[in-house]
Amino acid sequence: MKKENKIKSIIQAILTDLLFWIYIFGCISFLINHWFEKTIPSNFVVIFGIAVGLITFILGLSVGRKVFFPTIRTDKKWHKSFWGWSVFFILLITFVVGWNLVEVDLYKLFTKFRNAGGILSxxxxxxxxxxxxxxxxxxxxxxxxxxxxxxxxxxxxxxxxxxxxxxxxxxxxxxxxxxxxxxxxxxxxxxxxxxxxxxxxxxxxxxxxxxxxxxxxxxxxxxxxxxxxxxxxxxxxxxxxxxxxxxxxxxxxxxxxxxxxxxxxxxxxxxxxxxxxxxxxxxxxxxxxxxxxxxxxxxxxxxxxxxxxxxxxxxxxxxxxxxxxxxxxxxxxxx
Amino acid sequence: MKSIIELKNLHKVYATGTHALKGIDLEVKEGEFCILLGLSGSGKSTLLRCLNRLIEPTSGEIHIDGEDVIAAKGQKLRFIRRKIAMIFQQFNLIKNLSSLTNVLTGKLGYSTLIHSLTFPQHKNDVKIALENLRRVGLKEFANKKTRNLSGGQQQRVAIARALMQDPKIILADEPVASLDPATADSVMRYLGELNKKDNMTVICSLHFLSLARKYGTRVVALKDGKIVFDGTPEEIDEKKFKEIYGEDAEEVEIR
Missing domain, CATH: 1.10.3720.10 (MetI-like)
Structure with a gap:
């Protein structure tokens, strides 16, 4: 790999990791706010995100490394690696946050059918x-x-x-x-x-x-x-x-x-x-x-x-x- | 005999950095049937397309029939182009139009926009177009879409289109490379006839030495964008052939 390319990949990988973890902590703070009505200051979210992102990058466990340095061989299956679990976690938390933001309410869907009676008839x-x-x-x-x-x-x-x-x-x-x-x-x-x-x-x-x-x-x-x-x-x-x-x-x-x-x-x-x-x-x-x-x-x-x-x-x-x-x-x- | 094409120190460097022509000096006399030989990528197609400025040369001089091709612009360039007909390996007809319309497009260089949009109304143009189709033996195919014609028939329509230009020069870029040997020979025979009967100057790139010997009056060989041989077809022996096509080449005898 050329030197400039390597530096570019490192920057891209670090940025990916930072955004990845800031997003995760953002989601967590939203859920805490939603369920327990406690506000977490946004600078906490950013600081925690940057810290965890950097640590995982330095330890070589991160998603950014996996994406931008595909040449690094990892024989492990995804469920035996840290990046695999973090991707699983980010998908899961996105789904949970989405469910709450959209106010999904299955109870209403199945019990308030009568309200639409007028239009159906x-x-x-x-x-x-x-x-x-x-x-x-x-x-x-x-x-x-x-x-x-x-x-x-x-x-x-x-x-x-x-x-x-x-x-x-x-x-x-x-x-x-x-x-x-x-x-x-x-x-x-x-x-x-x-x-x-x-x-x-x-x-x-x-x-x-x-x-x-x-x-x-x-x-x-x-x-x-x-x-x-x-x-x-x-x-x-x-x-x-x-x-x-x-x-x-x-x-x-x-x-x-x-x-x-x-x-x-x-x-x-x-x-x-x-x-x-x-x-x-x-x-x-x-x-x-x-x-x-x-x-x-x-x-x-x-x-x-x-x-x-x-x-x-x-x-x-x-x-x-x-x-x-x-x-x-x-x-x-x-x- | 006076020379009709004169090239001086012609260079072409593509935007990709490929140096396709490296200083070509060439004079072609009126009435010659000049065969271009050379491997794919030796610069034959580039050279042919520089002659009518389908490709812009990087430097050098081109004079055709006494006119400076490189300096020509707009109208002037169109008038030079209409004297130079071109025939292509892939025929380059407009496939969903009839043979007749395809032949009529050969007249575009002589027509105004309005005139060209009403071609079928101009009886004289249609008459000449049908005459040219008859000449290549395809009169009964005039109203057929060219996509339904065989390769050899399509190339003959392309020749009729070229005739429509009433050209002094015909540039043929591997005109028979997509055809079977028998059809190839019949297409070359038409080009030979135009050369002899109508005194058109032909420059034709080929891969078959047998066809070059049969129809060519002169052979120019290119290698890596330079002329490496210029003489009669008979002068090309085993040794020259290997010089042009590389040590491993064997001549394939077609027919």
Whole structure:
């Protein structure tokens, strides 16, 4: 092992051990607080964590050593070694802390079934009188998902070429464009559609238009990523051949790249529409209009029979979309 | 006869540090059928791709048909490229398009964007494309997707695409390496015909000495990015062959 690499591994191993033990003591202090209502000062946790971490590292027993110095031979089975038990312990304590944080209560789960009676009876006795109203809202949802997808296609299609490593020349401009497009797409994708819906419902007012904008932004970002990955996977041979004929860059993209990606693009787009229909319901909850908004209103009014109708409709649409998009994608694969 | 390609002290160093071409000086006369020999990795593909700047040379000079290739940019480079057709080992056709469309792409260097998007409407282009397909014996395959053609047929479509460029030079990068011996010979026969009848200059990298002797008028051998032999095919004897391919090499007789 090279000297710098060795130092790097040692630092990584020590940091791992410190975090490992600080986390364990943090969990212990949380449990003591939770069960015995005694507060342990946080600097105690840190000091104990650092101390135990360092000691185990120096003694050569630690997890960090095991992970970053895999060349050190340990013939022992995990249950006969210190690192094995510490990993077991950290998993166990994480589970216990999780159980308490989430307030898991099996007693409630099995005894308070009656509380949900209203909604369940609503599902099996839906109020069909409001069907027309629901269908209107449902149409809103489906069309807002469709428009979001349709508007996203040309934007994502154009952007994907600039986000494909193999098409962007490795010059200053090429790299800059590639990095900017990639970064923006990643940031926009990491913001959930539901957050966009909140932003747009303030911007353009509550309603399907806000929902459409939210889904569109999110779709552009994800499709750009999916599309550009598809471009990065194309056969570079035809690109070379078309370039050699004296074609311009745009002609090269149109004749050598587009024919290779058209069918995966269609498959991704249909899949995206499918996702958008499902998301449109959720987005409706936070001001995106459509069936989601109606569901929220009826639920708050405790009209369980109306809620029942809506749930059935959503289930039917999602199921149909799922089937259709799977079938279409299957056919596209064969092309 | 005037020389159509002139290379002076051509170097290529890849970003990985590989020194693929180490000062190539070469002059190719109009109408020559020049065979490039050499082991894989000796620099044959790099040399061919430097000629039309699919790969950027690191230093040196390239003149083709009197034009400075290295200085050329944008439009100028496109006009140089369209005079130089290229044929590849893997054919490099667009597999889910028809043979006819693939052949028409040979016209891209002569077309504006709008023109190229409406190729099927330009009767004259289609006529020439069909004529070129007929020339390689594939007229009845015009509307077939190229993915459904055999290797030899695909390479012939690639030759028809090259013809569409109306080129002065054909660069062929191991055009028969993925084909069986009989098909290989028929593909070489088309290249030979273009060389003799249409007076196109051909530079073709190969591995089979038998084909080199049959079709080549000149052989240039590369080893570690340098020219180690330049002469006629007949001059390559056992000793020269071992110089090019290393001591352990045995000539494999195909046919």
């Amino acid at each position: 609503g599902i099996f006795d839906p109020n069909l009188n409001i069907l027309t109203l629901c269908l209107t809202a449902l149409a809103e949802t489906i069309y807002l998902a469709l428009l979001a997808t349709v508007f996203a296609i040309p934007l994502a299609f154009s952007l994907s070429f600039f986000a494909a490593r193999n098409l962007m020349p490795r010059t200053f401009i090429g790299n800059t464009v590639y990095i900017i497009v990639r970064t923006i797409a990643t940031i926009f994708r990491s913001i959930e559609a539901i957050v966009w819906a909140i932003i747009f419902s303030v911007w353009v007012g509550i309603g399907p238009f806000a929902g459409m904008l939210a889904l569109m932004i999110h779709s552009v970002a994800s499709l750009t990523k999916l599309y550009s990955e598809q471009i990065e996977n194309i056969d570079p041979g035809p690109v070379e051949a078309i370039k050699a004929t004296g074609a311009s860059t745009l002609q090269t993209w149109l004749f050598a790249v587009v024919p290779q990606i058209i069918s995966p693009y269609l498959a991704f787009t249909i899949y995206r529409w499918d996702i958008n229909v499902r998301m449109a319901t959720i987005v409706g909850f936070v001001g995106g209009g459509g069936i989601g908004l109606l569901l929220l209103q009826q639920q708050q009014l405790l009209r369980w029979q109306n809620v029942g109708v809506i749930i059935w409709l959503i289930a039917i649409v999602v199921w149909t979309m799922d089937m259709v998009s799977a079938k279409v994608r299957e056919k596209l694969q064969e092309m």
